[in-house]
Amino acid sequence: MEQSELNRGLLEFLRRSPNCFFTVKNISEALEERGYTPLGEGDRWVLEPGRGYYTVRGMSSLAAFRTPPEQAFGGFHILACHGDSPSFRIKPNALITAENRYVRLNVERYGGSLLSTWLDRPLSLAGRLLVRAGAGVESRLVNVDRDLLVIPHLAIHMDRSANEGWKYSVQRDMLPLFAAAGGPGDLTGLLAETAGCAPEDILDTDLFLYNRTPGTVFGLHNEFIGAPRLDDMQCVYAALRGFLDSAGGNGLPVLAVFDTEEVGSASRQGAAGTFLADTLERVSRCLGADREDLRRILSRSFLLSADNAHAVHPAHGEKADPVNRPVMNGGVVLKYSAARKYTTDGFSGAVFRLLCQKAEVPVQTFVNHADIPGGSTLGNISGTQVSVPAVDIGLAQLAMHSAWETAGAADTLHLARAAKAFFGCTLDICGENARVEL
Numbered sequence: 368m369e370q371s372e373l374n375r376g377l378l379e380f381l382r383r384s385p386n387c388f389f390t391v392k393n394i395s396e397a398l399e400e401r402g403y404t405p406l407g408e409g410d411r412w413v414l415e416p417g418r419g420y421y422t423v424r425g426m427s428s429l430a431a432f433r434t435p436p437e438q439a440f441g442g443f444h445i446l447a448c449h450g451d452s453p454s455f456r457i458k459p460n461a462l463i464t465a466e467n468r469y470v471r472l473n474v475e476r477y478g479g480s481l482l483s484t485w486l487d488r489p490l491s492l493a494g495r496l497l498v499r500a501g502a503g504v505e506s507r508l509v510n511v512d513r514d515l516l517v518i519p520h521l522a523i524h525m526d527r528s529a530n531e532g533w534k535y536s537v538q539r540d541m542l543p544l545f546a547a548a549g550g551p552g553d554l555t556g557l558l559a560e561t562a563g564c565a566p567e568d569i570l571d572t573d574l575f576l577y578n579r580t581p582g583t584v585f586g587l588h589n590e591f592i593g594a595p596r597l598d599d600m601q602c603v604y605a606a607l608r609g610f611l612d613s614a615g616g617n618g619l620p621v622l623a624v625f626d627t628e629e630v631g632s633a634s635r636q637g638a639a640g641t642f643l644a645d646t647l648e649r650v651s652r653c654l655g656a657d658r659e660d661l662r663r664i665l666s667r668s669f670l671l672s673a674d675n676a677h678a679v680h681p682a683h684g685e686k687a688d689p690v691n692r693p694v695m696n697g698g699v700v701l702k703y704s705a706a707r708k709y710t711t712d713g714f715s716g717a718v719f720r721l722l723c724q725k726a727e728v729p730v731q732t733f734v735n736h737a738d739i740p741g742g743s744t745l746g747n748i749s750g751t752q753v754s755v756p757a758v759d760i761g762l763a764q765l766a767m768h769s770a771w772e773t774a775g776a777a778d779t780l781h782l783a784r785a786a787k788a789f790f791g792c793t794l795d796i797c798g799e800n801a802r803v804e805l
């Protein structure tokens with residue numbers, strides 16, 4: 368792996384992944400290119416030794432794994448990240464006319480965006496259509512892959528205090544302009560044409576806005592990468608590459624990519640659901656393990672929850688902890704929280720630090736400023752379903768949840784190398800002691 372090739376791959380992956388449905392589609396294609404076999408959740412699983420498989424729930428969460436060459440293995444080496452990003456969901460009956468001149472799309476917020484960053488830039492729509500097919504319903508992905516929408520600011524002349532702060536109302540301010548009124552603004556017709564179906568056959572939709580602004584590598588020494596959805600696609604892509612490149616060790620590698628992290632993970636396919644636990648149970652059963660064996664395997668397993676982290680801001684150093692101040696390109700960030708918003712404890716942190724030392728990957732630490740409550744992520748939520756030693760990690764970035772985020776160009780490679788080492792390591796966990804070998 369090489370840094371610029373990896374970041375080119377990340378930007379292309381981002382461009383083709385406007386939301387979680389497409390993230391999962393693109394990961395599935397990358398896995399199948401490497402010989403991984405898809406497994407339906409409704410099928411009876413038969414697993415062969417030394418093979419790669421993946422399964423999908425809700426078209427938007429995915430778990431990939433490789434069976435060991437022999438049946439026995441140490442534990443699951445699980446890396447989990449999220450494939451969704453803050454956006455806006457299109458409401459049913461989406462067309463709203465304004466001033467008899469404009470057609471806007473009615474939306475609601477998906478996750479915690481920095482709202483202002485979505486204004487005055489080309490946007491489009493992607494997601495899935497539920498289409499009548501014979502006597503049934505068929506899911507079809509749809510991406511209107513062109514500049515289609517804009518959410519316009521109010522001019523400074525009409526609000527001279529705009530630069531002193533503006534309180535956004537999503538319902539009033541964030542509805543994107545779709546068409547000039549005059550004819551009927553035909554959203555269904557556009558979707559049907561894009562998906563190649565009849566308008567009357569569209570029974571329902573799951574559609575989201577996305578930012579069309581392309582990503583880029585920039586800075587005096589090309590040290591930064593900027594793009595929409597770097598949280599958490601930088602981790603997703605680095606983890607995927609590390610997973611595909613890894614081999615050996617005593618673990619059963621599992622790459623999990625979850626949807627609905629940005630809205631709290633409580634969904635059928637989210638980290639609070641049973642998707643990962645179900646998958647691990649089925650895999651172990653197919654490899655001959657009973658419930659007692661599974662409990663023993665889980666006690667020897669380890670989870671990396673990878674989600675981007677806050678770099679110290681150049682103009683707002685006061686928001687960061689006085690001494691734990693992650694920087695872009697400073698390596699993988701290990702996150703701690705006394706409230707256990709992050710899963711890391713002394714034991715799991717030590718195991719991860721040792722792994723990274725052996726893999727020669729730099730590690731830095733993040734803790735919230737004690738007076739500023741931070742966000743949370745899927746690690747502790749997933750831990751309520753699959754309780755194994757875990758760390759929360761991420762890559763340092765600026766402007767998290769902006770429509771266009773900035774991160775370190777060297778860090779994609781840092782995480783890809785850490786992931787490769789983790790999936791391919793020999794990890795022996797016995798109680799609160801461990802041995803790590805690459």
Ligand code: ZN
Nearest residue numbers: 598599674675
């Ligand atoms: Zn995230």
